[in-house]
Amino acid sequence: MTAISASAPAAAGRVGGLDLSGPVLAASGIFLAGLVCLPIGWLVAYAFSSRAGDPTLSNFVALIDDPTLFEPLVTTFGLSFCVAIAAAVAAAPLAWIVARTDMPGRRVVRMLMTASFVTPPFLGAIAWEILAAPNSGIINKIWRDVTGAEDALFDVYSFPGLVFVISCYTAPYVFVVLSNALDRIPADLEDAAGILGAGRWRVVVGVTLPLALPALLAGTLVAFLQAMTLFGSPAILAIPAGFHTVTTKIYSLFQFPPRPQVASAAAIPLLTVTITLLWLQAKLLGRRGYAVVGGKNGEPRLVALGAWRWPVLVLALSVLCLPLFFPYAALLKAAISRVPSGPFDPANLTVENFTFVFFEFSQTRVAFSNTFVLAIATATAGTVLALIVASLAARRGGFFGRALEFLATAPIAIPGIVLGVGLFLAYTRGPVVLYGTLWILFLAFLTIEMPAAFQQMRAAFRGLHPELEEASRILGADRLATLRRITAPLLKSGVIAGWCLIFIGVVRELSAAVMLSSSATKVLSVVIFDLNESGNLGAIAVIGVAMLIVTFAVVGFANWISGVGAGQRLRTG
């Protein structure tokens, strides 16, 4: 199929109706381009404008000259670097254990690690406040009681504290990328090394690890980007410690008196670094090809751990305490306590957090309904869009196919807060004022979350043999009918996975939402953020837990429909 016939839909006309794929392709292309170009265009325009609207470089000069702007920049890169290292160090052994050893409970560990991905990082940060605030934190209290020490074991309101908490919620990214790659490393290469006389560990060090290295680096880059663009965790933990990161600084520049020009300029480094690193990541993952060459030649060999099986399981479970068991226990405790980190005694027990959230707080219902309406709408629209684009791109190829593919992936390079700023600038003025409506949030979420679903879908399409589709086309179905009747059912599991990814992504999104939601369009993440600023931790715990229950229920339901286990979901991604 050539690009020429793609742009000439009339030529494809025949009895039974037109082949609409040409116009659909053009429409999706324009829509995708608009999604990205409009906010980023405004952002760049603002970054190079003075307050009066004249072109200037002064915003960038201020970025370097003004220490209150420059320091956050330095802090942010230091932070991201530390997080990337920490996440890789924590996730790599775990991924290897889960993918390549015979540790008991491998599947459960893998599922739990993936489940920690569902936890919104800001909720994790709040839970860690309850656990490790230097004086009132549960862990530090226990530490003092047990050792009699004066100093805290761990202060979450500090640079290392922030690195630790962010790492807890970025390590799953490294883990998923790496464990998937390890799954795909074929056994023959390892066998060959074995036959040539290498011992078991020599095979691991000499063959398996080098083959997995590109994936490890790619995962680490993702962790770096996550840390660099997160807003919630630094807002919750860095401000009390007395420092800013770029994201919290950008947010504060919108407080009165607002300085959107400087804020836009401060967003530009985030954007350029993200684009550069993603380009690097694509190169690295491109090399992964040689690891999969032998693709289906054999099951990967599992390393027998022998007597170490149980100690290793204990180790894996203790790693899972950090992002999962401890924070959830802390939230559950806070939900039923007067003083969230107070002692475990009946005097501290209360139901007042529940009565407040469900019967008194007027934002509960609005925020729940906004969040889940948006999550379902975005997931559905995003999945449809991703499906259309992936199918056109996969089956058509050529310049237009590649361009479309690029447009659908490009938003990944836009950090949430940057997109938030861009959309805010684009839609708080005429002709289309979307600020104050759910539409602006819908656009933001669609832009941010769709690429992940698209990648999921593209991977699914690549695994699908075109013969079936060709048969359908030969029998007279047009391209869209083929998509509907043949391709889509075959792709069901990929589609559901994509839908769930967007859904989860929307529920946990804060950095764009905090810029874009107004009082009538509050979402849960923003409500939780607001409550944190006034110190209502008990109410946050109740809302947070309720939000996770609904999320798991919806995801569970979606999986139940598709009839495939949740553990399979994210593995293709």
Next chain:
Amino acid sequence: MKARLIATLAAGLVYAGTAAAQGPVYSITPELEAAAKKEGNVVYYTSIDVKVAEDLAKAFEKRYPGIKVHVERNGAERQFSKIGQEYSSKIYNVDTVNSSDASHFVYWKREGWLAAALPEEVAKVYPKGSYDPEGYSAPMRASLSVIAYNTKLVPASEAPKSFKDLLDAKWKGKIVKAHPGYSGTILTATFQMSRDLGWSYFEKLAAQQVMQVQSSTEPPRKVVAGERPVMVDGNEYNVFLEQRKGAPIEIVYATEGSPLVVGPSGVMKFAKNPNAARLFHAWTFSQEAQQIAIDDGGLRSFHPGAKEPAGRKPLKDIKLMKEDPVSVDKQVEELKSRYLRYFKT
């Protein structure tokens, strides 16, 4: 006690002068009630503690069934930014507003964003000089920003007596403080303290490794939780609320004076529910509502009929710093940038 409060206010005051024009005055009539019920909703932006705000809303809904109050609680400065963004984008979501930074009303009035709506009760019984005679704002509540400490962690004999005491090396790493970029109470307090104690006070305080939180409702919670034993600023009313729950926290009224923070309310010009807004606005100034604010909210009131519960130190016995919203309005950028310079956030 009232006399003292009024004198304090009148001194810094904005609304001194004639109250001749009675144009904006309105009362709660059956017609207003009916029109408000027809609207059925009122959107209330406020910076009061969220629980206190919801309590007031519930009391109003009980008094006027059929009208739902939508409480949108945020720190006064955050709320100020939000309203600025919304009004500049012609989004008129807010019906009536209450802020712990009185200078906001100076700004909104100048921008023409407020409606002239002076509840009859305010015009009749509230002290002259406490409200805007043109009807753009009136003092719904007052509170102080106070020092407080955890009585389990600090014996009374060791407790600080003044702001200056907190500069002692023994308090290093032990102080929690709220943020003037978020909280109107703290912005107001920062202005008064920088005027009366000098900016050098904050410069030295910043060297004490204070824990920086956002809302003025939060320091009392951090003190009660034992996260830090003492707070240098924060709401007096939240301390009262914690004390009522039996929490180990005690107030210190600093010898230099405690910042007085008045929280005015106003009706927005482009309110979508103008009648419900006026009804709710008028009701919050009634003796009934003011008593709820005092009893359940721990606030101070300008209503001469409202009674302070026993056990709270009367305002007349407390040395106060003076409010001056007009100067705050002029100096807000300077205040924020100075603060940023010393405290880094």
